[in-house]
Amino acid sequence: MTHAPQLRIPATYMRGGTSKGVFFRLEDLPPAAQVPGAARDALLMRVIGSPDPYGKHTDGMGGATSSTSKCVIISKSTQPDHDVDYLYGQVSIDTAFVDWSGNCGNLSSAVGPFAIANGLIDPAKIPHDGSCTVRIWQANIGKTIVAHVPVSAGQVQETGDFELDGVTFPAAEIQLEFLDPSDEGEGGGAMFPTGNLVDDLAVPGVGTFKATLINAGIPTIFLNAADLGYTGTELQGAINDDKAALARFETIRAHGAVRMGLIAKVEDAATRQHTPKVAFVAPAQDYTASSGKRIAAGDIDLHVRALSMGKLHHAMMGTAAVAIGTAASIPGTLVNLAAGGGEREAVRFGHPSGTLRVGAQAKLVDGQWTVTKAIMSRSARVLMEGAVRVPADSF
CATH class of the missing domain: 3.10.310.10 (Diaminopimelate Epimerase; Chain A, domain 1)
Structure with missing residues (x-):
C-alpha cells in the first residue's frame, strides 16, 4: 500500500x-x-x-x-x-x-x-x-x-x-491606518445599513434590544451590557463557560446579520461565522483584567466585550476596535453614549485583557456619516x- x-x-x-x-x-x-x-x-x-x-x-x-x-x-x-x-x-x-x-x-x-x-x-x-x-x-x-x-x-x-x-x-x-473603513457590508452598503444610529433589534425567543449596527472595520452589532444582564466587566469565563449565553449571542448575531443585509435568512449565519461580530458596551467602571491588573474607571472611557467565532475574545479584535473607534466618534450610537456622549476623535476602552486606545475621524456629509480613517497601534x-x-x- x-x-x-x-x-x-x-x-x-x-x-x-x-x-x-x-x-x-x-x-x-x-x-x-x-x-x-x-x-x-x-x-x-x-x-x-x-x-x-x-x-x-x-x-x-x-x-x-x-x-x-x-x-x-x-x-x-x-x-x-x-x-x-x-x-x-x-x-x-x-x-x-x-x-x-x-x-x-x-x-x-x-x-x-x-x-x-x-x-x-x-x-x-x-x-x-x-x-x-x-x-x-x-x-x-x-x-x-x-x-x-x-x-x-x-x-x-x-x-x-x-x-x-x-x-x-x-x-x-507599528501604527496602522485603516482608510475609509466603512461601507464594507455587501448588504445595505452604508456605514449604518439600516439608516439608523440605534435600532430595536427583535430576536424571537430572546428579546428586543437596542442595537447599533455598523459596517466599519468589520460589520458589528453593538448592544448595551445592562440589557443582556451583564456589567460590561466580564472576563472570558463568565461568557464562554455559559453554553446558554453563547447560544443566545449566536441567535442575536444571526438576526442582526439579517437586519444588516449580510445574509438572507438566519440559517445562513452558520456559513458566515467570522462576520458580523457581536459586542456589548457599558460605562467606565473599575475592574480587574485577566492578568490581575487593576484598571481604574478614570483610565478608560467605556467597557467593550466582543465575541469572535462564537466565543468571548480574550482582548479585542483589531477590526472590532476600528468599529468601536468609529462608532464612538459619532454622537448618539450606543458606543458613543456608553463613553459619555458628545464629539470625540479617540477613546480608550477596557477589554478582558486591559485597555486599548483607538482613534477615528468621522464627519456628517449630506446627512450621512462617513469616516475617513481609523488609527491604532499594534505590534x-x-x-x-x-x-x-x-x-x-x-x-
Missing part, C-alpha cells in the same frame, strides 16, 4: 497584535491553492488542523481559538498605488469551513513586516533606519491599510518597549519561519 508524501510549503508563523497566524507568499503555495476554491480551503484547513472534533488542533498549526486559527496569503499588489495584496482566511475549528468574509485587524499589523522581510517591497522604499510605509490592499473587503513599520539597519525592527494588553511581552510599535513578531508540512493528498 502506498501513501502520499508530505509537501513542504514555505511559511512564516507570526504574531500580529493579539492574534497568531500562518503567513504564505501566494507564489509559494501549490498551484491548485494559488486560486480561490476548494483546494485552497482544504490546504489551509490541513495546515491549521481543522476540522478537529477534539477542539485542540493537535495535528496542525492552529491554537484552537478564534485568535489562533488564521491563515494569511500575501502577494505583490495588483492595485495601483499599493505595495501588497493581503488575503485573510479565518479557519473554523470544528467544521470544514474557511471564512473569507472579513479582515483580521490584529494580523494586519504583521502584513507590513512580512512583506518587507520576504522581498515584496521595493528596496528603495526601505530606509536604513526609520519607518517604512507599506500600503496594503485588504483583498477580502477591498480597503486600504497603511502600515508604518519600524526599520533598523535595513531590517524590520521587532523588539521594543511598546506594550499591548493581551500580549505578554513588549515589542516594537508584530516572527515566531517561526521555514516551512509547513501537509500530506500531498489533503487538498
Whole structure:
C-alpha cells in the first residue's frame, strides 16, 4: 500500500497584535491553492488542523481559538498605488469551513513586516533606519491599510518597549491606518445599513434590544451590557463557560446579520461565522483584567466585550476596535453614549485583557456619516519561519 508524501510549503508563523497566524507568499503555495476554491480551503484547513472534533488542533498549526486559527496569503499588489495584496482566511475549528468574509485587524499589523522581510517591497522604499510605509490592499473587503513599520539597519525592527494588553511581552510599535473603513457590508452598503444610529433589534425567543449596527472595520452589532444582564466587566469565563449565553449571542448575531443585509435568512449565519461580530458596551467602571491588573474607571472611557467565532475574545479584535473607534466618534450610537456622549476623535476602552486606545475621524456629509480613517497601534513578531508540512493528498 502506498501513501502520499508530505509537501513542504514555505511559511512564516507570526504574531500580529493579539492574534497568531500562518503567513504564505501566494507564489509559494501549490498551484491548485494559488486560486480561490476548494483546494485552497482544504490546504489551509490541513495546515491549521481543522476540522478537529477534539477542539485542540493537535495535528496542525492552529491554537484552537478564534485568535489562533488564521491563515494569511500575501502577494505583490495588483492595485495601483499599493505595495501588497493581503488575503485573510479565518479557519473554523470544528467544521470544514474557511471564512473569507472579513479582515483580521490584529494580523494586519504583521502584513507590513512580512512583506518587507520576504522581498515584496521595493528596496528603495526601505530606509536604513526609520519607518517604512507599506500600503496594503485588504483583498477580502477591498480597503486600504497603511502600515508604518519600524526599520533598523535595513531590517524590520521587532523588539521594543511598546506594550499591548493581551500580549505578554513588549515589542516594537507599528501604527496602522485603516482608510475609509466603512461601507464594507455587501448588504445595505452604508456605514449604518439600516439608516439608523440605534435600532430595536427583535430576536424571537430572546428579546428586543437596542442595537447599533455598523459596517466599519468589520460589520458589528453593538448592544448595551445592562440589557443582556451583564456589567460590561466580564472576563472570558463568565461568557464562554455559559453554553446558554453563547447560544443566545449566536441567535442575536444571526438576526442582526439579517437586519444588516449580510445574509438572507438566519440559517445562513452558520456559513458566515467570522462576520458580523457581536459586542456589548457599558460605562467606565473599575475592574480587574485577566492578568490581575487593576484598571481604574478614570483610565478608560467605556467597557467593550466582543465575541469572535462564537466565543468571548480574550482582548479585542483589531477590526472590532476600528468599529468601536468609529462608532464612538459619532454622537448618539450606543458606543458613543456608553463613553459619555458628545464629539470625540479617540477613546480608550477596557477589554478582558486591559485597555486599548483607538482613534477615528468621522464627519456628517449630506446627512450621512462617513469616516475617513481609523488609527491604532499594534505590534508584530516572527515566531517561526521555514516551512509547513501537509500530506500531498489533503487538498
